[in-house]
Amino acid sequence: MIKCIAIDDEPLALQQLVTYISKIPFLSIVGQCQGAIEAKQIMENEVVDAIFCDINMPDINGMDFVKSLASPPIIVFTTAYSEYAVEGYKVDAVDYLLKPFGLDEFQRAANKVKRVYEQINGSDPSSVQSVSDGSEDASTLFFKTEHRIVKVDIADIVYVEGMSEYMKIHLISQPKPLIVLLSMKKLEERLPANFMRIHRSYIINLDKIIEVNKNRVIIDKDAYLPIGDLYRDTFNNYLNTRFLGK
The missing domain is CATH 3.40.50.2300 (Response regulator)
Incomplete structure:
Protein backbone atom coordinates (compact mmCIF):
# COMPACT_ATOMS: atom_id res chain seq x y z
CA MET A 1 0.00 0.00 0.00
CA GLY A 122 11.18 -3.26 -6.29
CA SER A 123 10.06 -6.75 -5.39
CA ASP A 124 13.01 -7.02 -2.97
CA PRO A 125 12.26 -5.09 0.23
CA SER A 126 15.94 -4.36 0.75
CA SER A 127 17.09 -0.82 0.00
CA VAL A 128 20.80 -1.51 -0.04
CA GLN A 129 22.99 -3.80 -2.10
CA SER A 130 26.74 -4.27 -1.96
CA VAL A 131 28.83 -4.44 -5.10
CA SER A 132 31.97 -6.52 -5.15
CA ASP A 133 33.80 -9.30 -6.92
CA GLY A 134 32.39 -11.83 -4.47
CA SER A 135 34.61 -10.94 -1.51
CA GLU A 136 33.09 -9.70 1.75
CA ASP A 137 35.04 -6.42 1.85
CA ALA A 138 33.00 -4.62 -0.81
CA SER A 139 33.94 -0.95 -0.95
CA THR A 140 30.70 0.25 -2.57
CA LEU A 141 27.00 0.22 -1.69
CA PHE A 142 23.95 1.20 -3.70
CA PHE A 143 21.11 2.97 -1.85
CA LYS A 144 17.58 3.68 -3.03
CA THR A 145 16.78 7.28 -2.16
CA GLU A 146 14.06 9.56 -3.50
CA HIS A 147 13.52 8.33 -7.07
CA ARG A 148 17.15 7.33 -7.64
CA ILE A 149 19.62 4.58 -6.93
CA VAL A 150 22.80 6.19 -5.59
CA LYS A 151 26.27 4.63 -5.50
CA VAL A 152 28.17 5.33 -2.26
CA ASP A 153 31.76 4.56 -1.34
CA ILE A 154 31.73 3.04 2.13
CA ALA A 155 34.76 5.14 3.08
CA ASP A 156 32.64 8.25 2.36
CA ILE A 157 30.17 7.38 5.14
CA VAL A 158 30.79 9.37 8.34
CA TYR A 159 27.88 8.08 10.39
CA VAL A 160 24.36 6.73 10.08
CA GLU A 161 21.39 8.09 11.99
CA GLY A 162 18.26 6.00 12.50
CA MET A 163 14.79 7.59 12.25
CA SER A 164 12.08 4.95 12.79
CA GLU A 165 11.86 3.08 9.45
CA TYR A 166 14.21 5.51 7.72
CA MET A 167 17.90 6.33 8.05
CA LYS A 168 20.04 9.38 7.36
CA ILE A 169 23.41 8.47 5.87
CA HIS A 170 25.85 11.33 6.48
CA LEU A 171 28.62 11.55 3.89
CA ILE A 172 31.89 13.46 3.64
CA SER A 173 31.21 14.42 0.04
CA GLN A 174 27.67 15.79 0.43
CA PRO A 175 26.30 18.57 2.68
CA LYS A 176 22.91 16.87 3.00
CA PRO A 177 22.48 13.25 4.16
CA LEU A 178 20.91 10.56 2.03
CA ILE A 179 17.57 9.43 3.43
CA VAL A 180 16.72 5.78 2.78
CA LEU A 181 14.02 3.34 3.84
CA LEU A 182 16.08 0.68 5.58
CA SER A 183 16.61 -0.84 9.03
CA MET A 184 19.72 -0.16 11.09
CA LYS A 185 20.22 -3.90 11.56
CA LYS A 186 20.27 -4.61 7.82
CA LEU A 187 22.83 -1.89 7.10
CA GLU A 188 24.91 -2.85 10.13
CA GLU A 189 25.22 -6.37 8.69
CA ARG A 190 26.58 -4.99 5.40
CA LEU A 191 29.15 -2.54 6.78
CA PRO A 192 32.79 -3.56 7.39
CA ALA A 193 34.56 -3.86 10.74
CA ASN A 194 35.54 -0.18 10.98
CA PHE A 195 31.87 0.68 11.58
CA MET A 196 30.32 0.28 15.02
CA ARG A 197 26.91 0.84 16.50
CA ILE A 198 27.28 3.09 19.55
CA HIS A 199 23.59 3.81 20.17
CA ARG A 200 20.27 2.40 19.02
CA SER A 201 20.08 5.38 16.63
CA TYR A 202 23.72 5.71 15.51
CA ILE A 203 26.34 3.72 13.61
CA ILE A 204 29.68 5.49 13.24
CA ASN A 205 32.72 5.15 11.04
CA LEU A 206 35.43 4.57 13.66
CA ASP A 207 38.04 6.10 11.34
CA LYS A 208 36.21 9.46 11.52
CA ILE A 209 36.28 9.89 15.32
CA ILE A 210 37.87 13.17 16.39
CA GLU A 211 37.33 12.91 20.14
CA VAL A 212 35.53 10.90 22.82
CA ASN A 213 34.19 13.17 25.54
CA LYS A 214 32.50 11.40 28.47
CA ASN A 215 29.35 9.84 26.98
CA ARG A 216 29.70 11.38 23.54
CA VAL A 217 31.64 10.68 20.37
CA ILE A 218 32.65 13.76 18.42
CA ILE A 219 32.73 13.07 14.67
CA ASP A 220 33.06 16.66 13.48
CA LYS A 221 32.28 20.15 14.77
CA ASP A 222 28.54 19.58 14.23
CA ALA A 223 28.17 15.93 15.23
CA TYR A 224 28.20 15.06 18.95
CA LEU A 225 26.75 11.56 19.14
CA PRO A 226 25.64 9.85 22.36
CA ILE A 227 26.97 6.46 23.47
CA GLY A 228 24.10 4.20 24.51
CA ASP A 229 24.28 2.06 27.66
CA LEU A 230 23.86 -1.18 25.70
CA TYR A 231 26.81 -0.34 23.43
CA ARG A 232 29.20 1.32 25.92
CA ASP A 233 31.20 -1.78 26.89
CA THR A 234 31.83 -2.80 23.28
CA PHE A 235 32.89 0.72 22.37
CA ASN A 236 35.15 1.04 25.43
CA ASN A 237 36.79 -2.28 24.58
CA TYR A 238 37.54 -0.91 21.11
CA LEU A 239 39.11 2.21 22.65
CA ASN A 240 41.17 0.18 25.10
CA THR A 241 42.80 -1.81 22.29
CA ARG A 242 44.01 1.46 20.75
CA PHE A 243 44.67 3.57 23.84
CA LEU A 244 48.20 4.82 24.50
CA GLY A 245 49.03 6.42 27.81
CA LYS A 246 48.46 5.97 31.49
Whole structure:
Protein backbone atom coordinates (compact mmCIF):
# COMPACT_ATOMS: atom_id res chain seq x y z
CA MET A 1 0.00 0.00 0.00
CA ILE A 2 1.34 3.43 -0.99
CA LYS A 3 0.90 5.88 1.90
CA CYS A 4 -0.21 9.35 0.78
CA ILE A 5 -1.00 12.78 2.10
CA ALA A 6 -3.26 15.30 0.36
CA ILE A 7 -2.54 19.04 0.58
CA ASP A 8 -4.85 21.81 -0.63
CA ASP A 9 -5.89 25.06 1.03
CA GLU A 10 -9.37 24.86 -0.53
CA PRO A 11 -11.60 22.55 1.57
CA LEU A 12 -13.66 21.27 -1.37
CA ALA A 13 -10.57 20.57 -3.48
CA LEU A 14 -8.96 18.80 -0.52
CA GLN A 15 -12.04 16.64 0.00
CA GLN A 16 -12.01 15.73 -3.70
CA LEU A 17 -8.38 14.63 -3.44
CA VAL A 18 -9.12 12.51 -0.38
CA THR A 19 -12.13 10.94 -2.10
CA TYR A 20 -10.13 10.09 -5.22
CA ILE A 21 -7.29 8.60 -3.18
CA SER A 22 -9.78 6.42 -1.31
CA LYS A 23 -11.05 5.04 -4.63
CA ILE A 24 -7.60 3.78 -5.72
CA PRO A 25 -6.99 0.33 -4.19
CA PHE A 26 -3.20 0.67 -3.90
CA LEU A 27 -3.29 4.14 -2.26
CA SER A 28 -3.80 4.76 1.45
CA ILE A 29 -4.45 8.22 2.91
CA VAL A 30 -2.40 8.88 6.07
CA GLY A 31 -2.98 12.61 6.30
CA GLN A 32 -4.84 15.57 4.82
CA CYS A 33 -4.08 19.22 5.42
CA GLN A 34 -4.53 22.74 4.09
CA GLY A 35 -0.93 23.93 4.16
CA ALA A 36 2.74 23.02 4.00
CA ILE A 37 3.48 23.62 7.69
CA GLU A 38 0.83 21.13 8.73
CA ALA A 39 2.09 18.70 6.07
CA LYS A 40 5.61 18.80 7.53
CA GLN A 41 4.19 17.97 10.95
CA ILE A 42 2.39 14.95 9.50
CA MET A 43 5.58 13.79 7.78
CA GLU A 44 7.47 13.90 11.07
CA ASN A 45 5.09 11.29 12.50
CA GLU A 46 4.02 9.23 9.49
CA VAL A 47 5.81 7.35 6.73
CA VAL A 48 4.74 9.12 3.51
CA ASP A 49 5.40 7.54 0.12
CA ALA A 50 3.56 10.09 -2.05
CA ILE A 51 2.16 13.61 -1.84
CA PHE A 52 -0.73 15.04 -3.87
CA CYS A 53 -0.08 18.74 -3.43
CA ASP A 54 -1.67 22.00 -4.55
CA ILE A 55 0.81 24.67 -5.67
CA ASN A 56 -0.96 27.94 -4.77
CA MET A 57 -1.18 27.95 -0.96
CA PRO A 58 -1.07 30.86 1.49
CA ASP A 59 1.83 30.00 3.82
CA ILE A 60 4.36 28.21 1.59
CA ASN A 61 3.48 27.35 -1.99
CA GLY A 62 3.60 23.70 -2.96
CA MET A 63 6.66 24.07 -5.17
CA ASP A 64 8.74 25.69 -2.42
CA PHE A 65 7.46 23.14 0.08
CA VAL A 66 8.71 20.23 -2.04
CA LYS A 67 12.05 21.96 -2.65
CA SER A 68 12.48 22.36 1.11
CA LEU A 69 12.25 18.61 1.77
CA ALA A 70 15.59 16.84 2.24
CA SER A 71 14.24 13.70 0.60
CA PRO A 72 10.89 14.33 -1.08
CA PRO A 73 8.51 11.41 -1.57
CA ILE A 74 6.78 10.86 -4.92
CA ILE A 75 5.08 14.13 -5.91
CA VAL A 76 1.94 14.88 -7.92
CA PHE A 77 1.10 18.58 -8.18
CA THR A 78 -2.45 19.89 -8.56
CA THR A 79 -3.25 23.46 -9.59
CA ALA A 80 -5.55 25.61 -11.66
CA TYR A 81 -2.63 27.36 -13.37
CA SER A 82 -1.07 25.64 -16.37
CA GLU A 83 2.05 27.85 -16.34
CA TYR A 84 3.35 25.81 -13.38
CA ALA A 85 3.59 22.60 -15.38
CA VAL A 86 7.17 22.97 -16.60
CA GLU A 87 8.35 24.16 -13.19
CA GLY A 88 6.62 21.16 -11.63
CA TYR A 89 8.64 18.71 -13.66
CA LYS A 90 11.85 20.53 -12.70
CA VAL A 91 11.37 19.30 -9.13
CA ASP A 92 10.84 15.71 -10.32
CA ALA A 93 7.07 15.63 -9.95
CA VAL A 94 5.79 12.44 -11.57
CA ASP A 95 2.63 14.16 -12.79
CA TYR A 96 0.77 17.44 -12.90
CA LEU A 97 -3.03 17.58 -12.62
CA LEU A 98 -4.70 20.70 -13.99
CA LYS A 99 -7.88 21.63 -12.11
CA PRO A 100 -10.64 20.73 -12.56
CA PHE A 101 -9.68 17.08 -13.11
CA GLY A 102 -11.76 13.94 -12.95
CA LEU A 103 -11.24 10.48 -11.52
CA ASP A 104 -9.89 9.13 -14.84
CA GLU A 105 -7.10 11.72 -14.88
CA PHE A 106 -6.38 11.07 -11.23
CA GLN A 107 -6.22 7.33 -11.90
CA ARG A 108 -3.58 7.89 -14.60
CA ALA A 109 -1.52 9.99 -12.18
CA ALA A 110 -1.93 7.32 -9.50
CA ASN A 111 -0.69 4.67 -11.93
CA LYS A 112 2.46 6.75 -12.52
CA VAL A 113 2.95 6.98 -8.77
CA LYS A 114 2.61 3.20 -8.53
CA ARG A 115 5.20 2.61 -11.27
CA VAL A 116 7.72 4.93 -9.60
CA TYR A 117 7.03 3.40 -6.19
CA GLU A 118 7.70 -0.08 -7.58
CA GLN A 119 10.90 1.11 -9.27
CA ILE A 120 12.10 2.56 -5.95
CA ASN A 121 11.12 -0.39 -3.80
CA GLY A 122 11.18 -3.26 -6.29
CA SER A 123 10.06 -6.75 -5.39
CA ASP A 124 13.01 -7.02 -2.97
CA PRO A 125 12.26 -5.09 0.23
CA SER A 126 15.94 -4.36 0.75
CA SER A 127 17.09 -0.82 0.00
CA VAL A 128 20.80 -1.51 -0.04
CA GLN A 129 22.99 -3.80 -2.10
CA SER A 130 26.74 -4.27 -1.96
CA VAL A 131 28.83 -4.44 -5.10
CA SER A 132 31.97 -6.52 -5.15
CA ASP A 133 33.80 -9.30 -6.92
CA GLY A 134 32.39 -11.83 -4.47
CA SER A 135 34.61 -10.94 -1.51
CA GLU A 136 33.09 -9.70 1.75
CA ASP A 137 35.04 -6.42 1.85
CA ALA A 138 33.00 -4.62 -0.81
CA SER A 139 33.94 -0.95 -0.95
CA THR A 140 30.70 0.25 -2.57
CA LEU A 141 27.00 0.22 -1.69
CA PHE A 142 23.95 1.20 -3.70
CA PHE A 143 21.11 2.97 -1.85
CA LYS A 144 17.58 3.68 -3.03
CA THR A 145 16.78 7.28 -2.16
CA GLU A 146 14.06 9.56 -3.50
CA HIS A 147 13.52 8.33 -7.07
CA ARG A 148 17.15 7.33 -7.64
CA ILE A 149 19.62 4.58 -6.93
CA VAL A 150 22.80 6.19 -5.59
CA LYS A 151 26.27 4.63 -5.50
CA VAL A 152 28.17 5.33 -2.26
CA ASP A 153 31.76 4.56 -1.34
CA ILE A 154 31.73 3.04 2.13
CA ALA A 155 34.76 5.14 3.08
CA ASP A 156 32.64 8.25 2.36
CA ILE A 157 30.17 7.38 5.14
CA VAL A 158 30.79 9.37 8.34
CA TYR A 159 27.88 8.08 10.39
CA VAL A 160 24.36 6.73 10.08
CA GLU A 161 21.39 8.09 11.99
CA GLY A 162 18.26 6.00 12.50
CA MET A 163 14.79 7.59 12.25
CA SER A 164 12.08 4.95 12.79
CA GLU A 165 11.86 3.08 9.45
CA TYR A 166 14.21 5.51 7.72
CA MET A 167 17.90 6.33 8.05
CA LYS A 168 20.04 9.38 7.36
CA ILE A 169 23.41 8.47 5.87
CA HIS A 170 25.85 11.33 6.48
CA LEU A 171 28.62 11.55 3.89
CA ILE A 172 31.89 13.46 3.64
CA SER A 173 31.21 14.42 0.04
CA GLN A 174 27.67 15.79 0.43
CA PRO A 175 26.30 18.57 2.68
CA LYS A 176 22.91 16.87 3.00
CA PRO A 177 22.48 13.25 4.16
CA LEU A 178 20.91 10.56 2.03
CA ILE A 179 17.57 9.43 3.43
CA VAL A 180 16.72 5.78 2.78
CA LEU A 181 14.02 3.34 3.84
CA LEU A 182 16.08 0.68 5.58
CA SER A 183 16.61 -0.84 9.03
CA MET A 184 19.72 -0.16 11.09
CA LYS A 185 20.22 -3.90 11.56
CA LYS A 186 20.27 -4.61 7.82
CA LEU A 187 22.83 -1.89 7.10
CA GLU A 188 24.91 -2.85 10.13
CA GLU A 189 25.22 -6.37 8.69
CA ARG A 190 26.58 -4.99 5.40
CA LEU A 191 29.15 -2.54 6.78
CA PRO A 192 32.79 -3.56 7.39
CA ALA A 193 34.56 -3.86 10.74
CA ASN A 194 35.54 -0.18 10.98
CA PHE A 195 31.87 0.68 11.58
CA MET A 196 30.32 0.28 15.02
CA ARG A 197 26.91 0.84 16.50
CA ILE A 198 27.28 3.09 19.55
CA HIS A 199 23.59 3.81 20.17
CA ARG A 200 20.27 2.40 19.02
CA SER A 201 20.08 5.38 16.63
CA TYR A 202 23.72 5.71 15.51
CA ILE A 203 26.34 3.72 13.61
CA ILE A 204 29.68 5.49 13.24
CA ASN A 205 32.72 5.15 11.04
CA LEU A 206 35.43 4.57 13.66
CA ASP A 207 38.04 6.10 11.34
CA LYS A 208 36.21 9.46 11.52
CA ILE A 209 36.28 9.89 15.32
CA ILE A 210 37.87 13.17 16.39
CA GLU A 211 37.33 12.91 20.14
CA VAL A 212 35.53 10.90 22.82
CA ASN A 213 34.19 13.17 25.54
CA LYS A 214 32.50 11.40 28.47
CA ASN A 215 29.35 9.84 26.98
CA ARG A 216 29.70 11.38 23.54
CA VAL A 217 31.64 10.68 20.37
CA ILE A 218 32.65 13.76 18.42
CA ILE A 219 32.73 13.07 14.67
CA ASP A 220 33.06 16.66 13.48
CA LYS A 221 32.28 20.15 14.77
CA ASP A 222 28.54 19.58 14.23
CA ALA A 223 28.17 15.93 15.23
CA TYR A 224 28.20 15.06 18.95
CA LEU A 225 26.75 11.56 19.14
CA PRO A 226 25.64 9.85 22.36
CA ILE A 227 26.97 6.46 23.47
CA GLY A 228 24.10 4.20 24.51
CA ASP A 229 24.28 2.06 27.66
CA LEU A 230 23.86 -1.18 25.70
CA TYR A 231 26.81 -0.34 23.43
CA ARG A 232 29.20 1.32 25.92
CA ASP A 233 31.20 -1.78 26.89
CA THR A 234 31.83 -2.80 23.28
CA PHE A 235 32.89 0.72 22.37
CA ASN A 236 35.15 1.04 25.43
CA ASN A 237 36.79 -2.28 24.58
CA TYR A 238 37.54 -0.91 21.11
CA LEU A 239 39.11 2.21 22.65
CA ASN A 240 41.17 0.18 25.10
CA THR A 241 42.80 -1.81 22.29
CA ARG A 242 44.01 1.46 20.75
CA PHE A 243 44.67 3.57 23.84
CA LEU A 244 48.20 4.82 24.50
CA GLY A 245 49.03 6.42 27.81
CA LYS A 246 48.46 5.97 31.49
